[in-house]
Amino acid sequence: MRIKHCVIALGFCGLSLSASAGEKFEQLTGVLPSPSEARLASGAPGPAYWQQEANYVIEVELDETEAMILGSETIEYVNHSPHSLSYLWIQLDQNMFSNHSKGTRSDQGPNFSAKSGEPASIRDSSFRTFLYKRDFEGGVRLGKVADKDGTDLPYTIVETNMRIDLPESLASGDSIVLNIDWEYPIVDEANARRTGRMELDGGDYVYQIAQWYPRMCAYYDEVGWQTKPYLASGEFALEFGKFEVSITVPEDFVVAATGELQNPEEVLSKKERKRLEKAMDSQAPVLIVTEEEAAKKLGSPAKGKATWKFAAESVRDFAFAASRGYIWDAKGVEIGEGKALAMSAFPKEAEAVWGRYSTEAVALTLDVYSDLVYEYPYPVAWSTWGPVGGMEYPMISFQSSWEIEEDGTYTEDVRNYVISVIVHEVGHIWFPMIVNSDERQWMWQDEGFNTFVEDIATTQFDERLKDSYRNSVKRVVERMAKKDDPIIMISADSLTSRGYQAYSKPALGLTLLRESILGRDLFDFAFQEYARRWAFKRPTPADFFRTMEDASGVDLDWFWRAWFYTNDHVDLAVESVESFVLDNGDPETSKAWDRKERYEDPDTPMIARLEGQADYASFDEQLQDWYYSYDEFAVTDKEREDYQKSQDDLEDWQKEVRQFEGNIYVAKIKNLGGVPMPVELEVDFEDGSVERIDAPAEIWRHGDEVVRVPFVSEKAVVSVLLDPENAYADADLSNNVFPRKIHEARFKLKSRDKSDNPMQDALSSEKDAEGDDPVSED
Template sequence: MPRFSSLKAVLLLLLAAPAAHAQLTNSGTDKFAQLETLLPTANSYRTASGAPGPSYWQQRADYTIAVTLDDAKQAISGRETITYTNLSPDTLPYLWVQLDQNILDKNSITTATQVAALDTRVAFQAVDNMVQRDFDGGFKIEAVTAADGKALAHVINHTMMRVDLPRPLGPKQSVSLKINWRYNINDQLKINERSGYEYFPQDKNYLYEIAQFYPRMAVYSDFQGWQNKQFLGNGEFALPFGDYRVSITAPADHVVGATGTLQNPAQVLSSAQQARLRQAVGAKKPVLIVSPDEALKSEGGHPTGTKTWTFAAKNVRDFAWCSSRKFIWDAMGIQQDGKPVMCMSYYPKEGNPLWGKYSTEVVAHTIRTYSKFTIPYQYPVAISVHGPVGGMEYPMLCFNGGRPEADGTYSADRKYGMISVIIHEVGHNFFPMIVNSDERQWTWMDEGLNTFCQYLTEQEWERNYPSRRGEPKDIVAYMRTDKSLQTPIMTNSESVLQFGNNAYGKPATALNILRETVMGRELFDYAFKTYATRWAYKHPTPADFFRTMEDASAVDLDWFWRGWFYGTDRCDLSIDAVKYYNVSTKDPSVENTRLQKLREAQPQTVSQQRNAQDIKQTVVDEKPDLKDFYNSYDPLAVTDADRARYTAYTKTLTPAQQQRLRDNTNFYELSLHNVGGLVMPVILQLTYADGSQEIQNIPVELWRKNNELVTKVVTTSKPVVSFVLDPYLQTADTDLNNNAYPRQPVASRFELFQQSLPTQPNPMQLQTIQSSTQKAEDKPLNK
């Protein structure tokens, strides 16, 4: 038996004592207070259930764009016609257009508000970031006109442009405006933004990943009007849905990929490439549309002339594209909900062997898995493009990093990092490209939900896949940091501290805990799919997500949103003490024997041990006539009178009460302490004296009357030797040292390291080196 505090008590006294409830008073803010005061009032646009209301509306913006890539100057020029349809009940005197390229203007708010600190040692890259960039970035707006060609008054305010309409745009009315523009493309290795070019000096070629390349309509919504918050860098994009037709003029030997479907393959592809593209529709593995040999030949050609590639996309919120003569292109068709989806990859030879082996297969796997957990993928293509960008997402197309070494080898980290970034960016087709949340305001609504789905998809790709985010144990280090270094998840994107942990890791982990520990997979999966279904191709808010998850599951989660999303408390639950009770059988033959054994097992005190040696004879030993009845009386000896009293007592009990006395049930009173402030379910592991174990899952409502301290009585038929909280690391508990009773040491290690380590070969390179060495040793010497 463990050294629990042991008391002997009668069951009725134990459970009925009024003192047991004396401590159940709230301390501080009630963690279970409902969120009604924080969430917006429900209305006919957005209901209290979290679903779109009967009066829900959203605006529409359709685009016709013609853009030209200047490969000699690394510049873009374009013209567009935007047809904007006002489906709101409001009359609009002006429109707001986003000019996101202006973040690269020398006088941008982002440049002016960069913070930095100097030290005695500063890295070159840090200095480069502080010094004024020698790059002429940003949109050059050449004309803004109405459909009839008349100039429209407009005002540019950094990354936003207000276009004043000749007459206000009423409900259910449309207006067309034309914009001509140009801008210089940034070198992504020098100015690491979401798009740009990469230059390959060995073959003097460029690879372009192009996005935010055209003036885009801002969102006008029922819950905030115009979303015209300036683009500062972190808060990404809020965009309306519409249809696109985009013509891209590029060098004649370039291969171009883009959002949507290619409209003129006969004009831009060879007959062989067209045949391969048709073959790929029903292929079981990726088919090369542009082969490595064809790409290598194009790398050395550089002919004059251009080709124009035309793409069309329906009901998307954005458009992006890529172009290079270096591109290898492969594709494989899958069926999703009865509809064909072409999964494709574009990559230079520098991406092989990783990209040819994995990219398109990962795209297909991602589409299938996300469709299972959210809604069926509805778009006709899904594309992964390899370039210098770590990862960036657009409808049907994304840019991904992850390049092997020049010799074609790679580390496990590089392989899994590449697979993970492809899953993540392709997954963004669902959040926010389809479930179209406001990234400018709430990064977590797309990044957090997407990172959670990424975790599910990684685990279905390979058993025990090394996911970086999703498991509760992986967020502990962040949750343990000082609160001054954290912000709640419900913080505007531009004000978030520790962006990756806050907007990606913490919400993804929270959803995993909801699924595995709080709600269970069945309830969670149904509610999550309900949210995706309700808000597909619409503009959800956090309240819509919170309300839907509760509405579809009948689980009160206000405590969870309050703790995980609106606060910075951490999970740290402790077992402070355990008291052991059992019920007295009242049978003197049983109880007195037990007490006799306890008495015999009691060790002598130090004084008793020394007195036995130092006191040779006591007075009573010397004079036996001083002894009386009590010198031989044993209060634990069982007499006939004791047995008779017990027999008489049992006759007053019912058979059930008599059985209760014989059961010898063990009662353990656990003192539980919420040290970290975040209320969470109590996952309790009991280890019995016979070595067997049991898990008890105690709902979070245990803390509802006292958010800090509670006592919980656990009854068992077998004696318990230890209690452990969260044995499978389900709750992101930040201190495991207080999780066990009796206390158990928590294993930990520290690592010795040098400040600067030389670059080590990856395992594939080491194997090659060892093989070469072995061959040299086995080769016979020439005589």
């Protein structure tokens, strides 16, 4: 290791520091909305906070023959805002599936352009979706839109929203009752975006039904009516309320839904009810409907109908899944002083993975999220299999897995995906189903938070999922280093890389806060305080940022600014390490240092060749004046006397500091990536000992590109390692060590690729054809 050694001299002048902070540490005061009595500067909801309420009574039939949803609902809308409302906005999400919708017409489809002169290679499933979307006549067909007395109300449909004009304004504190009848065709698997049906091997279907009923748009203080159209990317903004839902299906269907089943005696057999009761106290999943029982129903479908009745309180949405092919299992999970049922519904096609892992993954999620975020408040949590790759609703989630083979085998990727996606989608019951952020505006505020906690949960599942997480972190860090992705703080429908912007980068940011910047105790307290403050309310990004700082007591504006508002990345480097010893002014030692520093660098070749040769002046004494024999590094009597006099004039403390004999080392750290981070150094000494040196992120607060980290030791330093635990998502670890290490890598050999030989193929085919001619016998 070559460390630059220097000598320092003590003087009597003061040290001047810059008074202005660097831009990276400017407060977000001018960026975030101003606090109010509704949303306090602490990040908590204030005394003037309000939110609307929407209660639903719905009757719906799933028409298996026509693949239709037919519904009738009564909505009680309560205006808790301080405003008078002259019209109401209602979401008609199924209009997104119309071939005339903005979502369909703005979809650019697969990229059909040739690449490098070769025809484009497009997944057949993507091409199927492209064709299907243009032919499917989806969308809501409205019947009645009336008040509680049956009087028709005028309405206007704008894409996926409907404005209802009220005969009289709805005053603050008042409520209104709406009655709406509607129907729509169920979309097939080819375009099952968050809802649809999927055909099983025998011709029956699995249905996952969501965004299926006219539901109130959100109205809140920062946005007013949230009427951004549903374009399929940005998800939903909804109001909390109560649901009473009656779902009519063929009588041999199993129905999984938001809420508690109200009429089990009418829709479940005595045997199924006993199994369900047993499951509540079971340590392992109990089959409520077995594979054999599901197979029997598939072989001889029932002709009648049954109505399943569900009730739910303090929920913002309602979804259900249904099929006669469903196998159903369940187990109880202890939550605080109570219990919740973790349940799964899946067909035979998915049993190899889902029967082993699904309900256990739900149970793991309930346990970990209740501990880290907020105690699970609902009685049930479902994982259901179907056409939807992954989607979440209160108490129920939709997932899928197509790559399970007929013989029951599957790849490790499929196994890990199934476990992870179930944890992720069930985890969404917390974000945003309990902590009710506006998904249509800020996708990262639920997806990023949920991915963060999902990572904690899945890494507790087994070692294989730990490896999967390690690889995913590496991919995020590498992507950040490219600096070509847009920032996180962009509206959901405008995200160009939603998996990175809304999921993985925000999740990694929270992980850094928890593990490296705040520490688990401070972070967990603040994160739980955010969930507690905003459970069953609607937080904004500013509420989160402010709560985390308020509850942790740490100013994090530098982190929010760098991670959420820029596309900078983390790359700190050890630029150099210097060693200093004190020059106390004694001419005996000072001049010795001067001589050493003058001649410590090797001479150039020209000077080296002159070494030992007589110079020109040595032959002529006339040229040898006083300076010819002068040694500028020799100590004179006057210098000794001056030094002693200066020592006599010193105060005791000044004499004491001049006796310092250790080494002062200064590591210079350069910020190459742009994101400031704490500086942690591991110093290896010549005697084999190791010491840790650290500086907080505030060391960058003056806007320096390079900062100095000093430390004192009497021992000789061998090497300095920055971020020794790889705790800060540094994109380039090779520049974290000084002196630099030789990078070790490997390479492989390959033979020259053999080109296509159509001539050989043709001649070989002709030869084979000649050999196949029958041999004639004379």
